[in-house]
Amino acid sequence: MRFLQLIMSLLQVSDIRRQEGNFQLQGISFTQEKFEKIAIAGASGSGKSTLLRIIGGLIQQDEGQVLFEGEKIKGPNDKLIPGHPGIAYLSQHFELRNNYRMEELLGYANRLPDEEAATLYEICRISHLLKRKNDQLSGGEKQRIALARLLVTSPRLLLLDEPFSNLDLIHRGILKQVIEDLGEKLKITCLLVSHDPTDMLPWADRLFIIHNGRFIQEGRPEQVYLQPVNEYAAGLFGTYNLTDPVLAGKKAVDAKRLFTRPEQFKIVSGGQLTLEATVRQVYFYGNYFEIAAEAKGQTIMVRAGRGNFAKGDTIWLSLSGEGWYL
Ligand SMILES: Nc1ncnc2c1ncn2[C@@H]1O[C@H](COP(=O)(O)OP(=O)(O)OP(=O)(O)O)[C@@H](O)[C@H]1O
Numbered sequence: 001m002r003f004l005q006l007i008m009s010l011l012q013v014s015d016i017r018r019q020e021g022n023f024q025l026q027g028i029s030f031t032q033e034k035f036e037k038i039a040i041a042g043a044s045g046s047g048k049s050t051l052l053r054i055i056g057g058l059i060q061q062d063e064g065q066v067l068f069e070g071e072k073i074k075g076p077n078d079k080l081i082p083g084h085p086g087i088a089y090l091s092q093h094f095e096l097r098n099n100y101r102m103e104e105l106l107g108y109a110n111r112l113p114d115e116e117a118a119t120l121y122e123i124c125r126i127s128h129l130l131k132r133k134n135d136q137l138s139g140g141e142k143q144r145i146a147l148a149r150l151l152v153t154s155p156r157l158l159l160l161d162e163p164f165s166n167l168d169l170i171h172r173g174i175l176k177q178v179i180e181d182l183g184e185k186l187k188i189t190c191l192l193v194s195h196d197p198t199d200m201l202p203w204a205d206r207l208f209i210i211h212n213g214r215f216i217q218e219g220r221p222e223q224v225y226l227q228p229v230n231e232y233a234a235g236l237f238g239t240y241n242l243t244d245p246v247l248a249g250k251k252a253v254d255a256k257r258l259f260t261r262p263e264q265f266k267i268v269s270g271g272q273l274t275l276e277a278t279v280r281q282v283y284f285y286g287n288y289f290e291i292a293a294e295a296k297g298q299t300i301m302v303r304a305g306r307g308n309f310a311k312g313d314t315i316w317l318s319l320s321g322e323g324w325y326l
Contacts, residue, residue, distance in 0.1 A: 008070050010034045010189055011157060016054055016064035025050055025213040027064070032157075032191060035183060039200035040193040041224075041236050042210035048193035049092070051210070052159045055191070056089040058082050068157065088155035092162045094146040096134045102145050103130040110152040117152055123181045124148040125174055140171025144178060151186065158182065160192040164199050179203070197237040201225060209233045226261065227324045234259060234326070239290065239301050242326060247296055248319045249273050256325040262290055262303040265317045274316040275300075279309045293317065 009031035016028040025047050032038050042048050053059045055066050059082075060075030067073070068084060076082040083089070097105060110117050121127045124144045129137060137145065143163065150158065160179070164172045180203070182188045194200055200207060201221045209217040209224065209232075217229045228234035231242070238261070245251060245258040268274055277293035277300060289307035293300050293315060302317060309315065 010036075010069060011055070011191070012067040013055060014065050014067075016051065016061050016066070018050060018054060018059070018061045018063075020050055023047065023050075023213060025054075025061075028210075028213075028215055029064075030208060030215070030218070032189065035187070035189050037183065037189075037203055037205045038191050038208065039204035039206075040191070040208045040210055041195065041197075041200055042193070043195055043232070043236065046210045047213040048195075048210060049161055050213075052089065052161050052191070052193055056087050056159050057084045058089060085153065086156045087159065088150035088153060088157070089159040090147055090150055090161060090163055092165060094143070096137075096142055096145060096149075098134050101131055101133055102126070102137075105145070106130070106149055106152055109149050111154055112152055120151055120186065121148060123185055124151070124178050138171070140167045140174065143167065143171070143175060147175075147178065151182070151188070155188060158188050158190045160190060162194055163192065164194070164196065176203070195236065197225075201237065209236065228259065228326070230326065241300050243298050243300060244296075245323070245325065247298055248275055248317075248323070250319075250323055253325050259324045259326045260300075260319065262301040264320055264323075265300065265302040266320065267291075267302060267304055267315050268318045270316045271318075274318050277315055277317055279311055279313040279315060281311065282307050282309055291315075 011032040014029050016025055018025045028051055040048055054061045057073045057075055060077045065072055068087060073084055112120065124147055126144050126148050129141055129145065164175060167175060179190060182190060204221055207219060207221050207224045208215050211232050217224055217233050224233065225237045234240045241260045242257040245253060248258055250258055275295050277295035279291055280294050281292040283290040284307055289304045291302045291304050291309060293302055300317065
């Protein structure tokens with residue numbers, strides 16, 4: 001048995017299908033190794049929550065199976081109390097009971113020795129909130145309490161459903177650090193679903209893209225970002241260009257268009273193999289600018305470190321790398 005556990009993936013999801021009204025999860029399969037950070041990216045309504053809840057044993061699939069540590073996850077049809085003790089699911093719509101101090105709420109769920117629980121509260125940045133009640137907490141603080149309440153049950157796998165979606169930048173930053181620490185300090189494996197590239201690209205070891213209930217791409221974050229399989233996958237991770245390859249000095253490839261990200265273009269002072277373009281708009285994003293430039297009737301978005309361009313200015317663009325064709 002021990003030998004089996006050594007060679008077995010932590011999670012094995014095989015051919016999961018479920019009909020939900022007009023929507024269908026259409027045969028989702030993947031494996032996750034212990035401590036591997038996996039993110040599932042998809043637009044709203046693509047099936048992310050449904051899939052995560054099936055993995056957690058909270059709703060029943062029509063077909064397929066989920067194995068966790070080699071053991072089949074039972075859905076609500078086969079089990080009186082849904083869920084698996086080794087898997088925690090942090091929902092987008094978590095609720096904390098009213099009229100309890102947080103230390104009481106956490107105390108009821110806690111299975112850890114006091115010292116370990118205290119460390120966990122430190123990691124979740126909630127030690128200073130334990131005496132408070134629900135109505136004395138901000139949304140971000142509630143989120144971290146809800147997370148801590150799951151973690152005191154000692155799960156081995158944590159399913160995170162859009163954990164950052166209702167948080168401001170400050171609370172997002174804190175929660176990101178908390179999630180980073182979970183893997184390193186508490187040895188918990190995380191599976192995260194989101195529609196936001198900034199949640200996933202810097203964090204994940206491996207990304208899956210879900211569209212209409214089906215995985216359409218899998219890869220490392222850089223790969224998925226720079227080599228999307230289609231426009232849907234491209235659009236999930238930010239601004240992109242699809243232009244005539246000839247425009248950027250590339251050969252035409254079977255009527256395909258050249259896919260680029262704005263930062264793959266550099267604004268240069270002219271020269272060979274550069275593309276002459278006219279500035280149409282300048283957008284300020286804080287630590288960078290995006291410039292909409294027009295070349296031969298096509299718009300190209302270009303990232304720039306400075307914004308001292310005016311509408312109508314002529315600029316020259318140079319493209320790095322071979323490019324990717326869609
Ligand atoms: N109980 C239900 N009855 C009918 N349709 C449902 C039900 N639950 C979910 N759906 C539909 O299934 C699809 C997938 O929903 P799901 O919540 O999994 O998507 P999601 O990718 O998590 O979206 P979001 O990011 O908006 O939460 C949606 O089109 C939704 O309308």
